[in-house]
Amino acid sequence: MKKLIFILLTQFVFAQQIPIDSISYEYFYEKELQQIVQLKQQFKxxxxxxxxxxxxxxxYQxxxxxxxxYATYYKIYEHEKVARTFxxxxxxxxxxxxxxxxxxxHNYDKETRHFLNELRSLSKNDSNDKWRAKTDQELAIDYFVDSSNYKVGYPKLLAVQHSNYYKNNKEFKAxxxxxxxxFSITLKDYETASSLLNECYLIASQNEDHLHQSYAKVNMAVNQLYQQNYLAAINNLNEVETIPNKKYLVKINRIVHRLKKRVYDSIGDVENERIQTLYVQKYDSLVDDFRKNSNFYEIDVAFQTKEKDKKIKELDLLQEASKKNRIVFGVLLFLVFLLALYSFVRWKKSDRNKKLLDAENRNLGIENEKTKTELETVKSLVTNDxxxxxxxxxxxxxxxxxxxxxxxxxxxxTTTKKEFVRGKVSEIEKQLPPNFVxxxxxxxVNQNxxxxxxxxEVFMENGEAIPLSRGFKF
Known part of the structure; x- marks a missing residue:
């Protein structure tokens, strides 16, 4: 009976969701995209x-x-190293x-930290601890991502709570x-995680900090999911969709639908799990498309074309009204010619920029081909588990x-038995998905x-220690 009520409730919620066919960057960020184009044109x-x-x-961020x-911030950085207008x-x-x-x-090496190190150097003599607290938080996150550095990252983050900046800045505190x-969820300390996330949500709500309200609810859902409290997890995820947050909205929505998919998969709700899969695929496709189109080249051109089409339609209407006046008609034709010439020159410049970006992205193309090959292998493995x-x-x-x-x-x-068979490591490696390294x-070894x-050495969950080759990195 409880499962039936759960499914009926979630079916009602689905009716409130964004239609899948409407999901696009223009749907979420039409105003921001127009703003980018206008700013670029204004200062070109x-x-x-x-x-x-x-x-x-x-x-963009x-x-x-x-x-x-990143490309735009870096241009400013190069400019400011010389001009120092900031x-x-x-x-x-x-x-x-x-x-x-x-x-x-995607391929960031956290051992570099070039900009963070420069920031720490510039801030070492500051009278307040704002930047010390913020950089320590970033370092703690970096350390925590590496499982062998948990003991370094977690205390560093706890120490941030003693800073004056943490005590006085509600956004940073959230x-x-x-x-x-x-972190507490990762360490399976679910009770502490719940307390911290509730405090985060309360502070963010008081501060009208919609981004961290969303983060808090997403993490609450994860915490409930790990404890198999599926209804509570869904309720938290549904609340994320009611928060009027505009920052990082596409990726946050993708996380929400991925988590919903996991919930429905866990309770065996095939229909709702299928619907969430469609949402996840749509958001994955959207994010992937924009990762390929560096510096918004295609978006800029699309918006410029729309604006040009509007102007041409306006000129067509004026042309119909000016048939009785050859002088006005001639002036309009000249304006159309200038518009076309301007558009051509602008297109040529955009095309030159695109070629430069294509040259920078060749290595990414090679990486994508490798990824496609790996994905094909994974697809075949997913079919047979x-x-x-x-x-x-x-x-x-x-x-x-x-x-x-x-x-x-x-x-x-395996977890249940041991098999002994004739063969080579190189042969069986080709049959295994990427989580086997x-x-x-x-x-x-299976990274799971x-x-x-x-x-x-690598220490497995069954207690065995596996030797690790020199120079190998996960």
Whole structure:
């Protein structure tokens, strides 16, 4: 009966959701996209204005176009290293945003921290602890991502709570509580996580901080999901959709629908799980499309074309009204010619910029091809969730902990049994999905069963220690 009530409730909620066919960047961010185009046109023929470019970068960042935001922030950074038109605090904020956007990039190496280190150097003699607190929070997040540095990251984040900036700035306090709540979920301390996230949501609500209200509710849903409190998880996710947040909305919505999909999959609600899958696919496609189109080239052209079409329609109406007046008609034709010439010149410049961007993205193209190949392999593995050994035994991937090579034979260790079969590591490696990695010439491990790792060994959840090759990195 409870399950039936749960399904009926969620069916009602689905009726309130955004129609799948309406999901697009124009749907969420038409105003922001127009603003970017207008700002670019306004300052295209004028000297470089760092503050106006900063507005463009912030808008890009707010609507999840991180590549374009990063490129724009970096242009400002290069300009400010020479011109120094920003005040000290403005320049520090620029460095911080560069670091934030850089860490969101797909292949970011957290050992660099170039902009964060420059910010720490500039702020070491500050009379207040604002930047010390913010940079320590970023370092804690970096350390926590690496499972071998939990003991470094978590205390560093707890120490941030003693800073004056944490005590006096509600937005930063909400951000810190949200991150601590997320960390506590990862450490399976669900009671502490609940307390931290409730405090985060209360502070964000009082401060009308819609972004951290959304983050708090998303993390609350994750916390409930791990505890199998599915109705509470759905309620929190539904509340996210009622918060009037506009920042990072596309990616937040994608997370919400992914979590809903997990809930319905967990309770065996096939129909609702299918609907959420469609939403996730739509948001994945949307984010992926914009990742490929660096610096909003296609969007700029699309909006410019729309504006040009509007002007041409207006000129057509004027042309019909001016048939009796050859002089006015001639002037309008001349204006159309100038408009076409202007559009052509602008297109040529945009095309040149596109070629430069294409040159920068060649390496990304190679990476994408590799990813496609890996995805094809994953698709085939998802169809069959097991591998068939030469001795006709089935080994389910979800139970396989690791594989060990022993001469011309292989030992396969699962959660329930051990298989011994003739073969090579290189042969079986091709049959396994990406979560299986070859950490040593004789071992392949399932990352889902890794408990912890050091520079020389990987510790599995079944208590066994696997040797790690020198220089190998997960």
């Amino acid at each position: 023929s004028k000297p470089f204005n760092a503050k106006k470019q900063y507005e463009i970068a912030e808008t 707010r609507i999840n176009c991180e590549d374009s935001a 005040k000290k605090e403005e320049y520090k904020e620029l460095l911080f945003q560069l670091h934030k956007v850089e860490t969101s990039k 951000a810190t509580l949200s991150t601590l709540g997320n 097991y591998i068939l050994l030469k001795n006709k035994s089935k080994v389910y991937l979800s139970e396989l902990i690791y594989v060990k090579s022993d001469g011309h034979y292989l030992n396969l260790f 070859k950490c040593h010439r004789s071992y392949i 069963f890794i408990k912890q790792f050091s520079s020389t």
